[in-house]
Structure formats: C-alpha cells, structure tokens
Amino acid sequence: MSKRIWLLLITLISILILLISAFYLGPYLRTLTDQESISLNGTAVTYDCASGNCIGFKVSPSSTNVYVSEYLDRLIIPYSEDHDRDSLENNWAHLLNTPDRILCLKGYMHQYSVDTFRIIQAGYGGFRFKLLEHSEGPC
Amino acid sequence: MAVRIIYYGGTREKNKDGSSRRVGINDNSAFKFAALNIKANYQKFNDSIILKKITTAREIVTFLHSQSNSSIASLDILSHGSPLSLNFSLKSYEACGFYSSWIGKKAIESYYSDDDGDFTFTHQAQSVSDIPWSRFKDNARIQLHGCLTASDWFRSPNGKKLFPTLVDNIVQQMSDELDSAGKKSAIVIGHTTRGNPLINGSATTLLQQDYRHGERKIYNNGDLVLTTKEKGYLPNELLKQKIKGWAP
Numbered sequence: 015m016s017k018r019i020w021l022l023l024i025t026l027i028s029i030l031i032l033l034i035s036a037f038y039l040g041p042y043l044r045t046l047t048d049q050e051s052i053s054l055n056g057t058a059v060t061y062d063c064a065s066g067n068c069i070g071f072k073v074s075p076s077s078t079n080v081y082v083s084e085y086l087d088r089l090i091i092p093y094s095e096d097h098d099r100d101s102l103e104n105n106w107a108h109l110l111n112t113p114d115r116i117l118c119l120k121g122y123m124h125q126y127s128v129d130t131f132r133i134i135q136a137g138y139g140g141f142r143f144k145l146l147e148h149s150e151g152p153c
Numbered sequence: 154m155a156v157r158i159i160y161y162g163g164t165r166e167k168n169k170d171g172s173s174r175r176v177g178i179n180d181n182s183a184f185k186f187a188a189l190n191i192k193a194n195y196q197k198f199n200d201s202i203i204l205k206k207i208t209t210a211r212e213i214v215t216f217l218h219s220q221s222n223s224s225i226a227s228l229d230i231l232s233h234g235s236p237l238s239l240n241f242s243l244k245s246y247e248a249c250g251f252y253s254s255w256i257g258k259k260a261i262e263s264y265y266s267d268d269d270g271d272f273t274f275t276h277q278a279q280s281v282s283d284i285p286w287s288r289f290k291d292n293a294r295i296q297l298h299g300c301l302t303a304s305d306w307f308r309s310p311n312g313k314k315l316f317p318t319l320v321d322n323i324v325q326q327m328s329d330e331l332d333s334a335g336k337k338s339a340i341v342i343g344h345t346t347r348g349n350p351l352i353n354g355s356a357t358t359l360l361q362q363d364y365r366h367g368e369r370k371i372y373n374n375g376d377l378v379l380t381t382k383e384k385g386y387l388p389n390e391l392l393k394q395k396i397k398g399w400a401p
Contacts, residue, residue: 044268060176061310062300064246064265064272066164066233067180099269100168100245107175134263135316138309142268 040131047122047144053153054085054143056119058109061089061138068099069106070140074116074152089140091128092119092148102145118153121145155200155226155290158217161188163207163232163241163250181206183350184231186362187298191229194386200226207232207241209249209277213284220288227294231364234299234344236307236322237261241278246270249277251284253323260318264307281327286334292401295327296342296365303343303370310347321375328372338401341372342387345380352384373399 056071071092073085094102109115122144128136161184164177188204195202207213207230217225232250233240237257241250248265252258258274265272289295301308303324307315321329324343331339350362365386371379378396381387389401 041268059310062235062265064242064248064267064270065177066240066242067176069176093269098169100170100172100174104168104172104175107179110176110179128267132263134260135307136267137265138315 035131036133043126043130046125051122053120055116055152063137069103090143091140092143092145094145116152118149120147157195157200157202157227159188159191159204159229160207161185161231165242183362187364188231190363210251210279211277214279217288218285222287223290225289229296231298234302236301236304236318246272248274251281253326256320286330289336291336292338298364300347304345325372329375332374
C-alpha cells in the first residue's frame with residue numbers, strides 16, 4: 015500500500031477512536047463512582063453552568079479525614095437521587111452570603127471529571143458527587 | 154432626544170416546580186442595584202433613561218427596533234455572560250440570551266451541556282447580528298457587564314485560562330456590527346475577567362454594587378483600542394486622552 019493510503023487509513027481510524035471515545039467511552043467512564051462513600055468538608059462556591067451560576071463546593075481540609083487531601087480544592091458538583099438540583103440549590107443559596115461556611119457532604123465521588131472524553135470542556139469542569147447526606151458545619 | 158437603555162437580570166428565577174429560585178433572585182437583585190448606579194451616572198446627560206428587566210433577547214431586539222434611527226446613545230446589559238454569549242434563561246438548560254455567531258452558539262451549547270442535560274438556545278435567543286444597529290447613534294456606547302464578555306479565553310473562577318475562544322468574543326463581534334452599520338465612533342466595553350458587584354471589596358453595601366471594576370477592554374470599529382482597570386463610569390474625556398484618534 016502506498017504512503018498516502020496508510021495516512022488516510024490512520025486518520026480515519028483516529029477519527030473513529032475519537033468518536034467512539036466521545037460518544038460511548040466518555041459517558042460510561044463519567045458514570046463510574048468510587049466503591050466506598052466518603053465524608054467531605056465543602057465550602058460553597060458558584061461555578062459557570064447552564065443556569066448561569068450554580069452552587070458547587072470546593073473541598074476543604076479536614077482534621078478527621080486525612081485521606082481527602084487528594085481532593086483538596088477540587089470543585090465537586092453534588093447531585094441527589096432524592097432531590098432535584100433546584101431544591102438542593104435552594105437549600106444552599108444562603109451559604110453564598112456567608113463566606114467560608116462549611117457543609118459536611120457524605121456520598122460517592124465520581125472517578126472521572128465531567129470533562130472526561132468530551133470534545134469541548136463542560137463549564138468549569140469538576141467532579142460529580144452522588145450525595146447521600148449533608149449537614150451544616152464540618153464533618 | 155437621545156435615549157439610554159439599561160437592561161438587567163436574565164438569570165432564571167423559577168425552579169422546575171414553579172417555586173422561587175433563590176440563587177437567580179439574588180443574582181438579578183445584584184444586577185438591579187448595579188443598574189441603578191449606572192442610571193445615576195447617566196442623570197447628568199440630558200437624555201431619556203429607560204431601565205428594564207431582561208426577559209429574553211428577542212424582547213430586547215423587538216424593543217430596540219421600536220426606537221428611531223440613530224437615537225440610542227447607550228445600551229448597558231447587566232447579566233451573566235461568557236466570551237461568546239449573554240446568558241438569559243427562563244428554564245433549566247434553555248437559553249434565551251444573545252450569542253456572538255453561529256459558531257459561538259454551537260460552542261456555548263456544548264460548553265454548558267453536561268451529563269444532566271443538553272443545553273440549547275431557544276427561538277427566543279438571538280444572534281448579536283439580529284440587533285438593529287441602525288438605531289444607535291454614531292458615537293453610541295454599549296457596555297456588557299457580565300463575566301468574560303471581552304475575553305479571548307474561557308477562564309476558571311480563579312482566572313486560569315481554560316481554552317481560547319478561537320473566534321471573536323461577543324464584545325468584539327458587537328463592535329464589528331456597529332462598524333458595518335457605519336457607527337464609526339461607537340465603542341463597546343466588556344470584562345476580561347469574571348465580573349462581580351463588590352466594587353469596594355467586602356465593604357461594598359447593597360446600594361453600592363457595581364460591576365464597573367476589574368480589567369475591561371474597549372473596542373471601536375472591531376479593533377481593541379484600550380484595556381483599562383479604571384473603576385466606575387469611563388468619561389469620554391478620559392477615553393479621548395487614552396484612545397489615540399478617537400473622538401465621540
């Protein structure tokens with residue numbers, strides 16, 4: 015086979031791999047969560063989202079949970095199977111007026127960021143967090 | 154008499170179940186206070202001032218159409234924004250604001266889509282090319298007070314560059330449109346950073362809220378003519394000194 019055909023073949027295969035990653039592999043990987051639940055101290059922040067400004071959390075240091083050090087400063091985007099996004103945000107709106115107000119969040123961290131295998135980055139990035147419980151104050 | 158138009162709001166105020174969305178109400182309240190400060194600055198001109206709450210981009214375009222040719226001295230829009238859009242929304246994942254161009258629209262639809270839903274612009278959304286630019290005065294001033302509207306990069310909240318826009322940002326696009334409409338002295342102003350209303354830092358009172366601080370870029374005839382960190386209203390006298398060859 016000539017060089018030109020090889021080049022064309024490699025290009026086509028690369029495009030195919032990219033498309034499969036974007037449409038199948040990415041969505042699958044982004045659903046994967048850690049096996050064990052964790053408790054994190056989170057400080058409320060806003061991030062750029064489809065609703066203009068959404069409420070997410072930056073992981074804060076914790077004296078009790080030293081293992082969260084790998085998550086420090088990570089933007090986490092909590093969601094719940096019991097409450098929709100709007101009602102969660104309504105409960106947290108007051109936190110934005112009180113800087114450094116800590117919330118204890120218990121749940122499952124997603125293993126891959128919201129941008130994994132996306133063609134264009136989703137908002138500010140970050141990791142989804144399947145929320146089981148939350149309470150005001152540190153864990 | 155010339156007219157000065159100030160639009161504020163655009164953030165979704167209703168939850169899916171119809172109840173009040175506190176985050177949206179708080180954001181729109183900050184935009185309103187900042188709009189009132191702009192209105193106070195404009196009182197010194199002998200112009201008619203119109204303050205309106207944003208519903209959709211289409212409503213804005215319709216309202217601008219109702220004005221006479223070469224009658225609008227200024228247009229201020231206080232809302233959420235991005236380098237390629239002004240973000241107005243009535244329903245979750247549905248945008249009814251302005252986008253810079255077809256490419257800008259597609260990029261923003263992808264940027265705000267996530268695993269919870271696909272973000273789309275509704276028929277109430279408009280391209281900046283839909284704005285009737287003939288209604289503006291030759292020396293009109295447009296200012297977008299939302300985040301990053303004059304930035305060539307999408308940025309994280311701490312200012313870190315995420316990725317380039319690759320096409321003109323929405324402020325530059327508006328300046329291009331004014332140039333095409335023959336409004337050669339018109340300027341368009343926007344932020345290069347994430348805007349916030351705390352003009353006096355944490356000591357800012359509700360009434361003092363104002364987005365006119367931080368780095369702003371000014372475009373004339375589609376070209377960048379000034380980058381400034383001056384606070385507050387930028388008087389023509391100051392701009393004349395700083396922008397070579399520009400006369401309002």
